[in-house]
Amino acid sequence: MTDKLPLTPITITDAVLGDVVYSVLGAAIRDGVLEAGRRLRDVDVAEALGVSRTPVREALQRLARIGLVEV
Numbered sequence: 565m566t567d568k569l570p571l572t573p574i575t576i577t578d579a580v581l582g583d584v585v586y587s588v589l590g591a592a593i594r595d596g597v598l599e600a601g602r603r604l605r606d607v608d609v610a611e612a613l614g615v616s617r618t619p620v621r622e623a624l625q626r627l628a629r630i631g632l633v634e635v
Contacts, residue, residue: 569604570597573614581615586623588613593632604633 571592574584589609592598606620613620627633 569608569612571609571612573612582619582622582626585609585613585615585619586626589623589627590632593627 571588574581574588589598589604598604604624606617606624609624610617610620624633624635628635
């Protein structure tokens with residue numbers, strides 16, 4: 565069992581959901597809300613943000629490409 569992620573659900577806008585998740589996760593990592601070394605499971609992130617797993621997976625892949633997460 566994992567600790568609850570310190571994230572709040574995303575308010576749906578006209579923006580692409582994957583882009584919003586990418587921004588939210590990137591900011592949470594950069595600002596220290598998500599501490600270094602924390603394991604992020606797509607299902608946990610999706611539940612915390614109130615979105616499906618697809619935009620979370622897309623965001624995590626993008627964050628991995630810039631070196632903020634390891635897949």
